[in-house]
Amino acid sequence: MLNNKKVLVTGADGFIGSHLTEELVRRGYDVRAFVYYNSFNSWGWLDHSPSDIKSSLDVFAGDIRDPYGVKQAMKGCDAVLHLAALIAIPYSYHSPDTYVDTNVRGTLNVVQAAKELGVSKVVHTSTSEVYGTARFVPITEEHPLQGQSPYSASKIGADQIAMSFYTSFQTPVATIRPFNTYGPRQSARAVIPSIITQIASGQRQLKLGALTPTRDFNFVLDTVDGFISVMNSEQSVGEVFNIGSNFEISIGDTAALIGELMDVNVEITTDESRLRPEKSEVERLWADNSKAKEMLNWTPKYGSKEGFCKGLEQTIEWFKNPLHLAGYKAGIYNI
Numbered sequence: 278m279l280n281n282k283k284v285l286v287t288g289a290d291g292f293i294g295s296h297l298t299e300e301l302v303r304r305g306y307d308v309r310a311f312v313y314y315n316s317f318n319s320w321g322w323l324d325h326s327p328s329d330i331k332s333s334l335d336v337f338a339g340d341i342r343d344p345y346g347v348k349q350a351m352k353g354c355d356a357v358l359h360l361a362a363l364i365a366i367p368y369s370y371h372s373p374d375t376y377v378d379t380n381v382r383g384t385l386n387v388v389q390a391a392k393e394l395g396v397s398k399v400v401h402t403s404t405s406e407v408y409g410t411a412r413f414v415p416i417t418e419e420h421p422l423q424g425q426s427p428y429s430a431s432k433i434g435a436d437q438i439a440m441s442f443y444t445s446f447q448t449p450v451a452t453i454r455p456f457n458t459y460g461p462r463q464s465a466r467a468v469i470p471s472i473i474t475q476i477a478s479g480q481r482q483l484k485l486g487a488l489t490p491t492r493d494f495n496f497v498l499d500t501v502d503g504f505i506s507v508m509n510s511e512q513s514v515g516e517v518f519n520i521g522s523n524f525e526i527s528i529g530d531t532a533a534l535i536g537e538l539m540d541v542n543v544e545i546t547t548d549e550s551r552l553r554p555e556k557s558e559v560e561r562l563w564a565d566n567s568k569a570k571e572m573l574n575w576t577p578k579y580g581s582k583e584g585f586c587k588g589l590e591q592t593i594e595w596f597k598n599p600l601h602l603a604g605y606k607a608g609i610y611n612i
Contacts, residue, residue: 282397283353284508287311287341287387288360290321292463293455297358297501298323302330304505311350311361314338322462341383348390356398356508359387362435365466366406366428366553367612373427377434384435388442388450396449398514400507401439403454404432405493405521405562414525415565418454418517426557436517443515451513453504456521456564460497460588461595466611468528469494469589472535473596478607482544486551488529493521493564496579496588506573518573521564522580538589550610 284301288294289310301308312320320336339346341361351357363369363379384401391399408416409423424430442448459469468485475483503520507513526534529545536543552558569575579588595601 281305281307282355283307283309285309285311285351285354285357286360287357288362290319290323291360292322293458293497293500294360295322295326295462296460296497297360297504298334299326299330300501300505302333307335308333309335309337309350309354311337311339311341313361314340341386342378344386344389347386348393351387351390351394351396354396356400357387357391357396358400358504358508359384360402362402362432364404364428365464365612366426367466369426369428369431370554373431376427376431380431381434381438385438388439388448392442392446392448398508399439399448399450400504401436401450401452403436403452403517404429405454405456405519405564406559407433407436407454408562410559411561411563414561414563415523416519416563417565418519418568425559426553440515449514451507451510451515452517453507454517454519455500455503456493456495456519456562458495458497458500460592464611465605465607469531469535469592470596470605472532473539473593474602474605474607476536476539476541476543477597477602480607481541482546483532484548484551484610485528485532485545486548486553487558488532488545488547489527489560490558491525491527491561491563492531493523493525493562494531494585494588495520495522495577496584499577499579503569503573503575506569506575510573512572516572518569519564519566520569520575521566522577522584523564523566524581524585525561525563526582526585534586535589535593538586539593548610
């Protein structure tokens with residue numbers, strides 16, 4: 278166990294990263310939060326954290342693409358949870374170069390520094406998008422990797438770079454592969470916040486992309502628990518773990534369920550600008566999470582349809598808060 282040890286979280290200012298950072302502090306870890314440098318001195322979502330959590334953080338502002346800054350941030354740290362990445366799929370269609378720079382080179386910077394500094398554990402963040410459209414379900418960690426978008430291709434590259442340092446230099450790398458995480462603070466470029474914010478702002482004709490693809494949605498608190506479980510497991514080094522709910526639902530059914538939970542009748546229209554190119558759309562994702570259960574003793578608390586409804590209710594409640602909703606532009610498609 279790494280309790281009382283120094284843990285660096287890259288991407289700590291983001292959706293999952295902020296939840297993870299807060300939970301680590303609550304569990305008694307000494308946390309250094311790597312946030313993206315900006316002239317506003319913003320810590321992203323960490324700006325909204327409780328004051329007792331903010332006051333206990335060691336915040337490092339930098340850029341994951343800068344090897345010098347990354348190494349400086351990692352000095353004195355026992356473990357690194359590497360979440361910093363560009364993740365929006367539509368944006369990767371017109372700016373693929375920056376995805377390679379951020380996701381592949383950024384990951385190289387982390388594992389290179391870990392090797393040189395002798396860091397005890399690196400948890401590298403993958404994504405279920407690396408599997409592409411499922412060839413078999415539920416998807417195990419042995420499923421072929423298919424780069425169906427520049428984003429997923431960059432994450433496949435990052436995954437391979439990270440694992441190559443384990444096989445080449447015995448760098449203690451473990452890879453976590455979360456399926457579609459959702460929850461409070463998520464960007465409206467993702468489908469669940471897009472649905473909720475449109476309804477909460479008074480719209481009843483929802484604009485969405487493809488409705489038939491299925492996803493395995495994972496509530497953010499389960500994803501956070503997965504990160505900490507991977508970090509603390511001695512067995513996880515050199516391994517890849519799916520973190521998913523093992524519950525599959527279509528985008529169309531998800532929208533209908535959210536409408537039901539928000540007690541409104543909605544009409545769904547297809548917005549052509551939200552559709553992925555045909556061969557780039559990932560049609561089906563459904564996680565086999567048995568490896569994480571067996572090796573990490575991790576189990577989703579929000580699995581099954583009942584758990585999904587519980588997670589959605591908490592997410593809806595957060596987004597309906599006028600202070601939170603005001604931060605979203607529900608009428609604009611956010612890529």
